[in-house]
Amino acid sequence: MDKFTQLDGLTAPMDRANVDTDMIIPKQFLKSIKRSGFGPNLFDELRYLDEGKPDQDCTGRPLNEDFVLNQSRYQGASVLLARQNFGCGSSREHAPWALLDYGFRCVIAPSFADIFYNNCFKNGILPIILDEDTVDSLFKEVEAEEGYRLVVDLEAKEIRTPGGRTIAFDVDDFRRHCLLNGLDDIGLTLEDADQIRAYEEKRKQKAPWLFN
């Protein structure tokens, strides 16, 4: 996993509540057995006018010009500004894989669905929860100013706007530590293997049927 320390990123607004993981990456693309290559199909049904197929070259497909990520001013965006309950629905980790493959490293929203929120951290994406009013103000600024970039500083737990405003955000210490250092949490858990074994021994006495 790539480290996440500080990001100075062009910001794109996705002005829609309850964006579900089917919308982020439609089911026909879940048939891959790899973790990469989902970027061209991110938001497939919103982004293109035709129906996307797996393993298809997307370069010649008709674009939905109205869709925000198709606008020239948002090309190369790495920060996604979103509305409440972003990432609801299926647990598919293909959703953060698609965001990452497209180039997003940070998603800012008033709220996230639990599984998606968790999946982001496992893939080097920082999901940031800010209150509704602050998110609203960022939407206004982003839409008003072409080339709007946010500086997301995970070390300092703050976002800095082009206008000089500093917005603090909160993030779980363990997840922050893993992101800052690009740590694989399986390796970390296995450091406590003895404790897991001790738990198993104790549990086997009380509930042996669980180990049949």
Next chain:
Amino acid sequence: MAGKTLYDKLWDDHLVQERDDGTSLIYIDRQLLHEVTSPQAFEGLKLAGRGLWRVNANLATPDHNVPTTVEERKAGNEGIEDPVSKIQVVTLDDNCDEFGVTEFKINDIRQGIVHVVGPEQGATLPGMTVVCGDSHTATHGAFGALAHGIGTSEVEHVMATQCLIQRKMKNMLVKVNGQLGAGVTGKDVVLAVIGKIGTAGGTGYAIEFGGEAIQSLSMEARMTICNMAIEAGARVGLVAVDQTTIDYVKGRPFAPTEDQWEQAVAAWSELHSDADAVFDTVVELEGSEIAPQVTWGNSPEMVVPVNAVVPNPADQSDENQQKAYARALEYMGLTAGQAITDIKLDRVFIGSCTNSRIEDLREAAAVAKGKKVANNIIQALVVPGSGLVKQQAEEEGLDKIFTEAGFEWREPGCSMCLAMNADKLGAGEHCASTSNRNFEGRQGFGGRTHLVSPGMAAAAAIAGHFVDVREVETA
């Protein structure tokens, strides 16, 4: 000190380690695997040179991609026409063979949707922690098990460590008082709950469903309710263990036997919230007030009783909600004020991890018996949740009832719930579906999904439009 909730008890029983930062290591008793969210996890293990921590904690079956037509299924994996789907199913087989994981392969009678198979085999037991790379894992909470849907990185984490890093959730009690009316099912209860608290209402919570109406329900109905906890935003749904639970589990292939059975039943009798337990949030509904539900929009919270009308966006107080409602009406091709019973349908789907168990099929068959699917319905599918459900339904003659009425009787799998196989909606088509998500494009590009109970779906297939199943004659 206040008593514990069921969730608190399950959490405490599985706590391996509490860390200073508020996260904990939770031990996982059972991991269910399917072909879509496991290949990258197995690949990760291999790349890191790691093995499975405890092989027999894992159980696998292909479900999302498998074809459901009798013809395509005959040849097993070789018969899967879509080459990409085939690779995924074959990869699951190869991985399970390599790592020694028990798998019910494509044409094993025990194959089916993971959330049907686990309970059916007794692989899901009260008091367990159960995970699967699928958000509908909450289903297993119907057994008083702590069941989480997880992502693929976590699947790999559980494979390698038998643990999950978690932060404790808050407790919510959804209490359904009294009794449900005739023709009203678990599906209607959970849709009504989602309508009330919204699709993010349960975010951060473990929801326990309780109250007299829930206690009176069968295990199948409890599974339907817990299955859709995630549609209310909750990763975990729970129902306390009672005699109904124990009777269901007894004698299943993976269930404990003899002395261990007695010991297990004694332990399971503790799996309920204490009388003085404190919940962070309590939501109450009156069972008798719940009518059969139908979703009209593209979020499960966009739901109304069958005798209501499509709502007007202008009546919503919140501006974002108004926009979402207007967009949903446009996508669904509906107008505000239109009666739900006037919605014309093109297809009907009875199946999915929400509603493909024997009781669901009986409920639909009772409505369909001796009748015919309406002419405007292009296709009415019945897809049993597992090979064993299919077998039992055939023993009871349900397949005949369906096929004589004009339904197609299929092989088990996820099918049109998410249309990863060939079963899907055409653009603009309306479908009465017993599945769990009505998102845009979920059942096919441009498809329009309406979520309902199996009885409502069958009644809609016969009428060609929605009808109140309570007013339909049943066998």
